[in-house]
Amino acid sequence: MDSEQYPFLSGMKTGLPIALGYLPIAVAFGALAVQSGIQAETTVLMSLLVYAGASQFMAVGMLLSGAGALQIIAATFFLNLRHMIMSMVVSKNLPDSHFGWKALFSFGITDETFALLTFEGAKKGPSPSLPSVAGLLLSAYLAWVFGTVLGCLGSSIIPTRLSDSMVIGLYAMFIGLLIPNIRRSLKTGLIAGISMLFCYGFNTFLDQGWSIVLATIFGAAAGAAFLGERS
Amino acid sequence: MKMIGIVLGMALVTYIPRVLPAVFMHRIFFPAWFERWLRSIPYAALGALIFPGILLVDKGHPEVGLVGGGIAMMLAYLRLHIIFVMTGAILGVLLMQNLGWVL
Known part of the structure; x- marks a missing residue:
């Protein structure tokens, strides 16, 4: 062609x-x-x-x-x-x-x-x-x-x-997206890990929806603070 | 009706960040920290989406989500395509839930 x-x-x-x-x-x-x-x-x-x-x-x-x-x-x-x-x-x-x-x-x-x-x-x-x-x-x-x-x-x-067992597919999808990035740069795994902790913390006094939103914002901010010059 | 509202709202907030730089590109300037923040968001979002939500895959049985997640991690680490990662995790949880491992 x-x-x-x-x-x-x-x-x-x-x-x-x-x-x-x-x-x-x-x-x-x-x-x-x-x-x-x-x-x-x-x-x-x-x-x-x-x-x-x-x-x-x-x-x-x-x-x-x-x-x-x-x-x-x-x-x-x-x-x-x-x-x-x-x-x-x-x-x-x-x-x-x-x-x-x-x-x-x-x-x-x-x-x-x-x-x-x-x-x-x-x-x-x-x-x-x-x-x-x-x-x-x-x-x-x-x-x-x-x-x-x-x-x-x-x-x-x-x-x-x-x-009934397909809900795990959602999480497998997120994990499948994350792992290749961690292979390339451990920092991405660190950001995800920090965000998990944030989400867990927020979840103790907020519902899951807002916990995900806030953990994303703060986890990414923490990431930006130590990411430095990543391509 | 509520679902249509969610879809329209999602469509709007997804399209705005896509279209603004394309149309007003010459007028937009991002400070470096903001770009770093934007780049970090997907990883932070994935982390927050995975945990602790994965523990609730089977209510009252957090080990089901953990095993499914572990299978997904292994398959993803072996560089399998995402569709096999999903299939593997689903099959693993299916076995667990139907072979009486969860009592």
Whole structure:
């Protein structure tokens, strides 16, 4: 495929590894959410409108632990605040474009698309064309939404016995996200550990929802204090 | 209805940090400490999400969550894909809950 001739399609191809990675996780999300009692339509709507994996899993977990709307939205805000930096870096690398395009593209910023766009941009030198970026972002987004739909549909065939044990899947997902980071830098594990202690402490006099929110804020502040110059 | 509100609220607070730098990029400046704080948030959030919540996976049986978490840690340490980490932990807890280990 000639990337000069079909930049949109070649962008979609570049995004394929992300799409393939998203698909099973989105299936797991859809199945878990429906098993947790969230309606399939609402679950798909969440993937369509929020499109931020970790916070969607978090919302399911917090709902299960009885957290209220405000706590879930506050925790989501802080968890996804990191996209600010990513969005800034990505939009710097994009060619000048219309206000509307930038606003639309920014919706597609995730940890993974950010990493790929930044990495690919550095490799290829000049900034990627708008259609190719659109293709990349769209393939990742479609995989996330499509996977969620599949998971919702599939959840009805999951036996109750299994679904009772599926809550641990949420925590396994968080652990699975954390461990590779700790491998790379022990400091990340230290930040997580401090935050765990904060959360445990807050939990002695606050409910779990606010404990998670506050522990995230203070744990990250403690991390920032001794992180120093980390790339 | 409450769920729709949560979804819309989550969508809003997720989109704002994404769109602001893209649209007003040239006017935004972050001090270094703020950037460090932002970068630390995901790890802090993961920590707070995992513990102590994992102890409540099976109410009254904190060991279930601990074993499931231990399996997840091992599988993740072996660099398995996250979907296998999740599957392994679920199967481990399934066995534990259905083979009568939890009395």
